[in-house]
């Protein structure tokens with residue numbers, strides 16, 4: 001997920017630099033550690049804009065993959081510095097850290113020698129499922145501003161959905177909010193929501209691309225069953241799902257209204273819809289979100305066994 005965030009941010013900065021060159025600061029100090037941690041240091045001209053990125057991992061194999069991935073982006077992607085086993089060194093140089101490790105790795109990482117001091121007075125954005133702001137506050141110094149964000153993989157192509165939560169008593173300043181929006185609005189939609197909704201958001205939009213792709217793949221399979229070539233079936237299914245989603249997002253159409261408009265009386269759509277209802281597709285999908293929400297709440301928590 002860290003790769004998706006950093007790839008999207010880099011792509012966004014590239015497009016800004018070509019349209020608004022004066023807003024782009026290639027030598028500014030904004031560093032980002034991904035996937036383990038992601039750390040920006042502020043630009044001398046505009047402290048809310050990123051310019052330098054550090055990506056941290058523990059395995060040299062991962063580092064090699066990251067260098068290839070970011071190198072292939074070209075431009076700013078080639079400037080991403082990938083560090084192996086050097087979290088502390090990277091965090092010390094940074095103002096903003098994005099924590100992108102697995103939920104159970106947060107505590108050991110944040111409690112490693114020198115990390116609390118390195119994070120003092122900095123913005124720490126965790127994208128971890130399950131791990132609460134209160135838990136993380138207990139693992140850092142009071143001066144570290146802790147925020148949770150739940151992005152999703154489409155951030156990689158700047159079509160992401162990110163939900164951000166901060167506690168009402170949070171010391172998160174206006175500049176932090178601008179930095180958070182600069183990061184996550186540049187790679188898709190970004191919305192602030194109360195932390196009590198975080199597990200549901202984790203399931204719905206965080207895990208959502210996986211659920212949507214089951215539907216996408218199944219639609220394409222149906223087309224293949226009826227003789228369509230695989231590639232065309234997938235294109236038709238993907239563009240159709242995108243079109244329907246955009247009608248809701250851009251035109252404000254309710255899904256039921258879109259469905260009714262497609263459904264010619266006595267036609268083929270109602271025949272297909274009834275087959276879906278026979279398979280209890282709605283409750284199956286909704287229950288998947290429920291179960292995933294319940295599982296999200298367990299992640300990063302002490303085992304009850």
Ligand SMILES: NC(=O)C1=CN([C@@H]2O[C@H](COP(=O)(O)OP(=O)(O)OC[C@H]3O[C@@H](n4cnc5c(N)ncnc54)[C@H](OP(=O)(O)O)[C@@H]3O)[C@@H](O)[C@H]2O)C=CC1
Pocket residue numbers: 001002035036037056057058059060062063087100101102103105109127128129150151152153206207
């Ligand atoms: N995948 C998704 O769609 C989403 C995931 N998330 C959250 O993002 C987090 C990561 O998930 P995901 O990307 O799927 O998991 P991955 O296992 O793919 O990524 C974890 C990354 O963290 C690195 N890492 C592990 N330990 C350390 C460490 N001690 N120091 C530095 N880097 C470390 C790993 O590299 P190495 O193995 O080399 O150490 C790896 O690159 C999870 O907490 C998840 O809840 C949130 C939203 C969506």
Ligand SMILES: O=C(O)[C@@H]1CCC=N1
Pocket residue numbers: 129202203206207
């Ligand atoms: O599967 C997971 O736990 C993570 C969180 C949301 C998406 N992936």
